[in-house]
Amino acid sequence: MQAWVMELLGPYLVPHETPGQEGFYSVREAGLRELAMVQDRPLREVMLACLDEGIWPERFRPNRGTLTASDQARLLRSSVAVIGAGGLGGMVILQLARLGVGRLIVCDGDVFEESNLNRQFLATRESLGQGKARAAALAVESVNPVVEVRVHGVWAYEDNLPAILSDAQVVVDCLDTLATRYIVEEACRQAGLPFVHGAVGGLEGMVMTVRNGDPGLAGLYGQEPAPKAEAAESYLGVPTPTPAMIATLQVAEAVKLLLGWPGLGRGQVLHVDLGVPSIDVLQLG
Amino acid sequence: MPLQVRLSASLRRLAPGYDALRGLEADWRPGLTVAGLLAQLGIAPQEVKIIMLNGRAAGLGDHLADGDRVGLFPAVGGG
Numbered sequence: 330m331q332a333w334v335m336e337l338l339g340p341y342l343v344p345h346e347t348p349g350q351e352g353f354y355s356v357r358e359a360g361l362r363e364l365a366m367v368q369d370r371p372l373r374e375v376m377l378a379c380l381d382e383g384i385w386p387e388r389f390r391p392n393r394g395t396l397t398a399s400d401q402a403r404l405l406r407s408s409v410a411v412i413g414a415g416g417l418g419g420m421v422i423l424q425l426a427r428l429g430v431g432r433l434i435v436c437d438g439d440v441f442e443e444s445n446l447n448r449q450f451l452a453t454r455e456s457l458g459q460g461k462a463r464a465a466a467l468a469v470e471s472v473n474p475v476v477e478v479r480v481h482g483v484w485a486y487e488d489n490l491p492a493i494l495s496d497a498q499v500v501v502d503c504l505d506t507l508a509t510r511y512i513v514e515e516a517c518r519q520a521g522l523p524f525v526h527g528a529v530g531g532l533e534g535m536v537m538t539v540r541n542g543d544p545g546l547a548g549l550y551g552q553e554p555a556p557k558a559e560a561a562e563s564y565l566g567v568p569t570p571t572p573a574m575i576a577t578l579q580v581a582e583a584v585k586l587l588l589g590w591p592g593l594g595r596g597q598v599l600h601v602d603l604g605v606p607s608i609d610v611l612q613l614g
Numbered sequence: 615m616p617l618q619v620r621l622s623a624s625l626r627r628l629a630p631g632y633d634a635l636r637g638l639e640a641d642w643r644p645g646l647t648v649a650g651l652l653a654q655l656g657i658a659p660q661e662v663k664i665i666m667l668n669g670r671a672a673g674l675g676d677h678l679a680d681g682d683r684v685g686l687f688p689a690v691g692g693g
Contacts, residue, residue, distance in 0.1 A: 555689035562692030
């Protein structure tokens with residue numbers, strides 16, 4: 330460890346020793362804030378400097394083991410667009426913020442209403458009537474202030490998507506109508522961005538990662554999106570546990586894309602049925 | 615051996631008494647296609663968006679073999 334680190338962070342460093350494993354230090358947020366003030370640097374940069382030294386910010390320490398310090402730093406330098414901040418999106422956004430993905434682009438033109446309270450984690454009695462994208466930014470700020478949130482309180486459509494997605498590395502599809510999902514998938518195809526689809530109906534859901542050249546939504550449902558009235562959720566609703574489960578799987582896929590780890594393969598769709606319960610992989614053509 | 619048929623989500627309403635754990639069994643006969651199976655089950659083809667045959671995507675015109683596993687899925691788009 331470099332001398333400046335010990336000198337500046339000494340009182341805030343916590344040693345961790347596990348027999349048979351390599352020891353390491355973590356650092357509490359108070360130390361990071363002091364260092365940021367002394368060096369007149371943003372908190373995020375100070376966190377990155379510590380991770381480069383193998384020192385884990387306490388808030389990320391439980392990620393260690395699954396992530397290396399360099400993986401964690403890579404996430405902190407990453408940018409993910411989440412289109413839709415409802416049942417799927419709210420949970421995706423909160424998880425990405427806790428994981429330490431450094432920039433989130435959130436797009437949703439809707440406001441919270443009472444019927445969102447069963448499943449949308451950003452919907453609270455206080456947030457009813459507020460814009461979903463703005464509420465997401467406030468929630469992220471309260472969880473992890475080093476995450477920058479770009480708020481787009483508008484509906485995604487063909488014309489505004491290129492600008493909204495311009496800085497994203499991965500796009501997570503958290504919408505609630507197939508027609509708009511097709512539009513976002515096409516925008517991702519044109520921008521060369523990977524697209525992580527997630528959808529729910531009743532106790533079932535689907536997750537699919539679409540890269541350039543993959544069959545994508547057309548491979549799943551055909552060239553034309555099914556009307557909302559024909560989709561499973563119009564009969565079965567969207568009960569509480571399903572979106573959280575599918576959102577978790579989408580987050581895992583998004584993180585694997587950011588870190589270059591293998592994930593769902595070409596044409597593979599995860600189908601989850603919480604009723605049986607079962608998870609299986611469907612192989613498209 | 616009968617066909618092993620699994621129905622997903624809202625398609626289950628079309629098969630009263632459907633058991634999500636066991637699925638349902640359907641009679642096979644030589645020459646039976648997926649479309650023929652849907653007719654046998656009383657499910658309109660437009661209700662079915664994804665057809666899986668022994669774990670791989672299939673179409674309405676595909677022929678079924680004795681004992682095949684067939685999964686039928688509606689569109690799912692909620693969030």
